[in-house]
Amino acid sequence: MSVNKIKVTVNNKVFEEEIDSRLLLVDFIRENLGLTGTHVGCDTTNCGACTVLLDGKPVKSCTVFALQANGKSITTIEGLSHGKEMHPIQKAFLDKNGLQCGYCTAGMIMIAHWLIRKNPEATRDEIREAISGNLCRCTGYDSIVDSIQEASQNMIPEEEEDITAGQRGR
Amino acid sequence: MYPQSFEYVAPRTLKEAVEFLRKHEGEAKILAGGQSLIPILKMRFASFGYLVDIGGLQDLHYIKRDRDSIRIGSLARTSEIEESQDIRMNALMLAEAASQVADSQVRNMGTVGGNCVHGDPGNDLPSVMLALDAIYKVTGPSGTRDIPASEFYVDSYSTGLGEAEILTEIVIPVIQHGSGGAYIKQRRRAGDFSIAAVAAFVSINESGNCGVARLAVTSIGPINFRSKKAEEFLTGKKLSDQNIATAAQLLVDSVEPVADPYGSVEFKKEILRLVGIEALSKATDRALGV
Incomplete structure (x- = not known):
């Protein structure tokens, strides 16, 4: 070793x-x-x-x-979450049934976080392209795309920059 | 899955990296993004005594535009090629190919240099470099030299890069007015390697015919290669649908694909013919400014 x-x-x-x-x-x-x-x-x-x-x-x-x-x-x-308060993407996955078994969900949410910061107005096709490296064997993806679209309306990209910069102070 | 044990070194300068590679020739392997190397190590198709992580050499991480060329540091990520305005404006086919490499995550980690020197004939960027007549700048123990992409690919996973050499920069000429390129890739599922893909570059001469044609192929045969027969046929001719179809047929006639899970020999040939036609047609449209 x-x-x-x-x-x-x-x-x-x-x-x-x-x-x-x-x-x-x-x-x-x-x-x-x-x-x-x-x-x-x-x-x-x-x-x-x-x-x-x-x-x-x-x-x-x-x-x-x-x-x-x-x-x-x-x-x-x-x-991503604030203690027990869910992140807007997590909330959207809950509201729009973006998961069944949940195994792929963390990965889906992380890629969604990047996509929404990069392109807050991503179309359904752009969302599908972005998550093409993330497999889900339960949902058939439609509800995941719904979730990411919903999240993109509730997430404020500017507030997320400090999360990824590793400087969030709390 | 875990690779066999290795010693990890992270040199701080290019010189230090080259020196280490020279000292441990045959035992050391360069690690850049690792998106090809790490799977190979994990599956234990290969193992090395030392991995030399050049990821920290920030001097090799850039995309610059000169008057006539674009200079890409070998550590530029595939996703940065995809998003670069300089590349979109001046070498669209390269951005087009970069955006079709694997998936977003792999493109964020994988480097342009790694994609080009790995020597996997299924990699997309080497074909574009061939079609654009790129120059690879490499640095080794005896200094720096230029290798044209057209002379770089020897056999699968075997290239013109010396054991102690590092690719530092790729220089591609800016696509001029009256020229155009396109990269067309056919694959079964998102993220797959292609069944076949073609990078086409054409220029239109003063008489409205084809001045230069370069046609490079991915995933068919042991290396990424140019089809000289198809290129020679097109040179000086009108880039009509009929001539493009004939060129694509010449391209198919010059290859001997191997049947594998991606498809039978006949299937691969037919896919190659179709992507060849599409790539040439799109490159022609772009050259004509359509």
Whole structure:
């Protein structure tokens, strides 16, 4: 085992650890930090259940070494809600039945967060294109697209910038 | 799934990276975005003693526009190519291809350099680089040299890049008025590699005929390659529907696809013919400003 130091900001908290060089980012988040909202689905870069934001942009954390995130900022699903108050995207998924089993949901919400910041007026086709790297085997996607569209009307992108910058102070 | 153990190094300068690669030739592999390499390591198709993470070399992370060319640092992300206004305005086919690579997440992490040097014939950007006659600038122990994309691809996963060399920059000429390019990709499902894809570039000469034609192919055969036969046929001719169809047929006649889960030999040939026609027609329309 080759041990290396890593320092990352996750959901606005700084973590410093010594890790094996081959530790995957998703396992660092789940096992080392105990943030199990991010899921491992396929483990082969297909399903998107492991999607997190790396410096504000969605990546598949099963296909990133934790060390590649050294010095960077990560946002996971746990970083979106305000305590027990759900984030507007989470609320929209609840209101519009955007999930059934829920396994893909964290990944869907993270990619939706990026899409809405980038393109608050995304059309249904643009939403489908954006989530093409996220698989859902329950819903047939229609209700997920509904949820993201609903969320785009309730989320204020400017208020979200500080979440992904890792500077939210609370 | 986990790769075999490796030592991780993150050099702070290009020089340091090259020096490390020289010292550990044969044992070290460059890690950029990792979107091709990490799956290969995880499936244990390959393993290396050292991974040299060049992700921190910010000097290699840029997209610049000169008068006649666009210079892309090898660490520019695929998504940055897709979104760059400079590229959309001056080399649209490259943005078009970048936007069809895998999915948003992979494009945010994967680099242009990685896509081009990996040597996977299913990768999209090498075909565009061939059609645009790009130059790859590489740095190694004995300095810097230029490799034309047209001389870069040797065999699957085998390229002109030396063991201790790093691709630093890709230079592509700006697409001039009277020229046009297009990238057409056919795939079964979102995110798949293509069954076949074609990058086409054409210019119109003073007599209204084809001045230059470059036609490069993805996913058919061991490397991304140009079809000289189809290009020679088109040069000097009118870019009519009929001539485009003949060129696409010449392209198909020059390949020997292998049957695999993406399709039978006949199916792949037919898809290639159709994407060839579409790419050439779209490139022609763009050259004519239609």
